[in-house]
Amino acid sequence: MIPTQHALGSSATDALAKALGRPVSDQEVLTTDDAIVAHWQHLGFYADKDRSWTSVDWARHVGDPDRLHPFAADPTGDDRVILHVSVRLNPKDRKLTHAEWSEIGHRLARVTGIAPPGNIDSCRWIAVRGQDHRLDLLANLIREDGVRATPPPQVLRKVVAECRRIETDLCLLPPGDHGAGVKRNMVLVERDTGEPDPKVATHWTDEAIRYFDAGRRLVEEAAHQLHISPSAGPELAHQLEWLARRSHTLEGDLAALVPGRPHATSGPTRPLAPVAPPAGPAARSGWRR
Incomplete structure (x- = not known):
């Protein structure tokens, strides 16, 4: 129903x-x-x-x-x-x-x-x-x-x-x-x-942020596991870290769309070293800040 x-x-x-x-x-x-x-x-x-x-x-x-x-x-x-x-x-x-x-x-x-x-x-x-x-x-x-x-x-x-x-x-x-x-x-x-309904906009923004946050945490964990794995190459871990940081930025951008909503989102679950955008497929796709 x-x-x-x-x-x-x-x-x-x-x-x-x-x-x-x-x-x-x-x-x-x-x-x-x-x-x-x-x-x-x-x-x-x-x-x-x-x-x-x-x-x-x-x-x-x-x-x-x-x-x-x-x-x-x-x-x-x-x-x-x-x-x-x-x-x-x-x-x-x-x-x-x-x-x-x-x-x-x-x-x-x-x-x-x-x-x-x-x-x-x-x-x-x-x-x-x-x-x-x-x-x-x-x-x-x-x-x-x-x-x-x-x-x-x-x-x-x-x-x-x-x-x-x-x-x-x-x-x-x-x-x-x-x-x-x-x-x-x-x-x-x-x-x-x-005109958008502020309550509905906030509801869907919160839903989107929740899914972004869950996905980012998975990416961060994958990057961490690649870093500690002796057989994994560092390049893939580097790309995943960059994607996790980009996802966190998008969460903040989503929060900023709704007037009056706090813009803070949860930070990375694991400390990540500063990384530059990789030269892989993600960078070549035109996905930029």
């Missing part, structure tokens, strides 16, 4: 269209027995008896709170109040029942903070099954009492952790089995602009 946090939006219509994979329509009926697998607890006060609304009606219902409470925006004046989180299953997963999809929707609503247990003024939200192997959670952060809800800190990590628990409880395949090389702790984030 792979979660995606979509960018906060100001239009419930756009969010629902993205969840359905097609534009909303006043001719398409979505019911709570089919596409709408879960919803907020007070829907019965607004919906008709069978709760059969068009997709336009559902979008209007989710979007109403910020129209009813136009001054509930945050202090910066940000009017993006539509939260959109989706989860995608492995195509090889078994077919889930309506009740199982409903459970996933309710659990995601709780962990994102839009439906705290026992809170009668929770956000309006719906969980939509509009595309195969996928569930979309849409919510308006403006609560019924006019207060803007704030998702908990590190909400993405909480969603990922909840997905791992859901996989265990419902016997679903973990991300590592999706065939796309997705790691268990991967967090996918969509943004409306081309």
Whole structure:
């Protein structure tokens, strides 16, 4: 199960269209027995008896709170109040029942903070099954009492952790089995602009540095073993030492890409004597500082 946090939006219509994979329509009926697998607890006060609304009606219902409470925006004046989180299953997963999809929707609503247990003024939200192997959670952060809800800190990590628990409880395949090389702790984030998300940039920078560091340590150890081996030539050890030093420099360059991140990286595990770039293949490839 792979979660995606979509960018906060100001239009419930756009969010629902993205969840359905097609534009909303006043001719398409979505019911709570089919596409709408879960919803907020007070829907019965607004919906008709069978709760059969068009997709336009559902979008209007989710979007109403910020129209009813136009001054509930945050202090910066940000009017993006539509939260959109989706989860995608492995195509090889078994077919889930309506009740199982409903459970996933309710659990995601709780962990994102839009439906705290026992809170009668929770956000309006719906969980939509509009595309195969996928569930979309849409919510308006403006609560019924006019207060803007704030998702908990590190909400993405909480969603990922909840997905791992859901996989265990419902016997679903973990991300590592999706065939796309997705790691268990991967967090996918969509943004409306081309600006990088600092948190995501820091996460991937840390991951890259970790792998660089592990590789450098192996190279350093190989160079050390070649130095102490009587049968090994010094030229290869010399090249490995130079590569280890270059790798350490790249770690620092990666850290410097993220504003506010400490640039220090772990130093060499073994003291290495100053070396000049070798005249071997690594130098001829154009790999320079």
